Amino acid sequence: MRMISGFGYRNPEGYPDPTAYSAINSVEKTPVENKTSPEDEERFHKLLNTIFTICELAGFHIEGRIAIKDCKTGKIWR
Structure with a gap:
């Protein structure tokens, strides 16, 4: 089980939550785009x-x- 910023593969009840894990993982890997000058x-x-x-x-x-x-x-x- 890999942890990302305090969020693991499992939800607070302890059940696997691959959807949330995938969403959080992809958001954290997304570079900051359209940074406003x-x-x-x-x-x-x-x-x-x-x-x-x-x-x-x-x-x-x-x-x-x-x-x-x-x-x-x-x-x-x-």
Whole structure:
């Protein structure tokens, strides 16, 4: 039985749990992709602040989530 970050092949009750083991194993092996650069973070936050300011000036308030896709990087911000 191999342990991964405290998670073994067996569930807390002691029964084999190959599905959870496989999922955790694959997540831990997945490299961090689409790491957001500080410049992109700053661009996004400036855009978001601008959107909120425009809404406030126009007498509106955003009630839900905003999903924005960056044309430069392809990242979807939520």
